[in-house]
Amino acid sequence: MKANSKEQYKRFIMLLGTILIIAVQTAMFACLWYNYYANRELTGMRKYFRYFYYYRRGHWTVIILYAVVLVLFMKVLGGFRVGYLRNLDVLYSQILSVCAANAVEYLQLALIAKKWKFLQFSTPILVLAVLQIIVGVIWIVAMRGIYARLYPPHEMLLIYGDISPKALIRKLQSRGDKYRVKETVHLKEGVDKILGMITGYESIIIGDIPSHERNLFLKYCFEKNIRCYSVPKISDIMIISASEIDLFDTPLLLSRNQGMTFGQSFCKRAMDIVIALAGCILASPVMLLIAVAIKLYDGGPVLYSQERITKDGRPFQIYKFRSMIVESEKRGARLASAHDDRITPVGRVIRRLHVDELPQLFNVLAGDMSFVGPRPEREEITREYEQSIPQFRFRLKMKAGLTGYAQVYGQYNTVPYDKLKLDLTYIENYSLWLDIKLILLTVKILFQKEKSEGVADSQKTALKTENRTHI
DSSP states (O other): OOHHHHHHHHHHHHHHHHHHHHHHHHHHHHHHIIIIITTSOSSOOOGGGHHHHTOHHHHHHHHHHHHHHHHHHHHHHTTTOBTTBOHHHHHHHHHHHHHHHHHHHHHHHHHHOSSOOHHHHHHHHHHHHHHHHHHHHHHHHHHHHHHHHHSOOEEEEEEEOSSOSHHHHHHHHTTTTTEEEEEEEEGGGOHHHHHHHHTTOSEEEEOSOOHHHHHHHHHHHHHHTOEEEEOOOHHHHHHHTOEEEOSSSSOEEEOOOOOOOHHHHHHHHHHHHHHHHHHHHHHHHHHHHHHHHHHHHHSOOSEEEEEEEOGGGOEEEEEEEOOBOTTTTTTOOOOOBTTOTTBOHHHHHHHHTTGGGTTHHHHHHHTSSEEESOOOOOHHHHHHHHHHOGGGGGGGGSOOEEEOHHHHHSOTTOOHHHHHHHHHHHHHTOOHHHHHHHHHHHHHHTTOGGGGOOBOTTOSSSOOSSOOOOO
């Protein structure tokens, strides 16, 4: 079997698995619909109207709509990405997707119903959600086994330059089910020798090396049909988001570099106000409980304010629930470390659940922050990062955010250079749909402990000590 045909066969098997889980989940809802909801007078109209409202096309519409909503949430949250994501991440995505789809259906039924009691109305769909989650767990385990047989770990050659590859290797080793770095080679060994080594592998990974040599390896892998992973540079992210110009027989790429349009800014601000207002109302009981817990623990202030910078370097006061002891920064500014003794017991809980940042909803309402955007840094920490990464201020092309691309796909202790690239990916590819997607994914990362892990105890910032040369 040719390599391309074999790859298509693997993808077809995984597609069948995806269709299967959607079919089973939808069939479970259809059984509930036909055996419980469809036999009741949802409209409160006369009995002789029932058959008009429940003609079979109506049944099909409700069931198909449910399947569409379920697929949408699964797609956005990663519920189908078995093998690509960790099993636990896929399970989180499945749970959130099922709950969201059932919540949409519940809202639909609630708008139609008139006379049902609340518990009688909601209990069946809650039971359905539990059963669907159980089915989802079984599907994840089965599909993970199939994926492991279809896609064994890639044995890779890693090419690196002056930047140490240790951090990248550690990240790849954390996903040993997908990647195995079998051999590493320094660029100083010479291009010809490395090209000869590449032919012995089905996949390679190119670290942060000069663009000239990297392009040679990329073109060679393209010619030989070798899978090639590469660490992007800042300029790569800008080029990826460029528009294609097809006016001539010479292709052009246009990077406008002008930020959001007026329409995008208006829609983003309108969405910020709506979400922040709703968030303040819905989260008010939780915020009250947190405030009482902080006050009872040590009698200190409930809120903690700190100067941060937002778009174009403008300073503002950010508000958080105090998670550290009073006067925690009397020895100077520093990020929270993995075993920081300044964090109080109450603080550890609220930081773990990410609810210490709820007061920033008021920053969003005030216009200092957006709901989605680059995480705001302190001016002094930004200046320190700029000493080794002059482009770090590129993040300030957009208003700071409560959540964002770097917060979802990175971690609290992500190194500044990687954080910059993640934020630039968001800035260069901004859309209202991307904001909605990141908001949905934010719910998912609330359950991931590694997202809130601090920097090493020996660090004051997320900047690593190794020397970097960014081209």
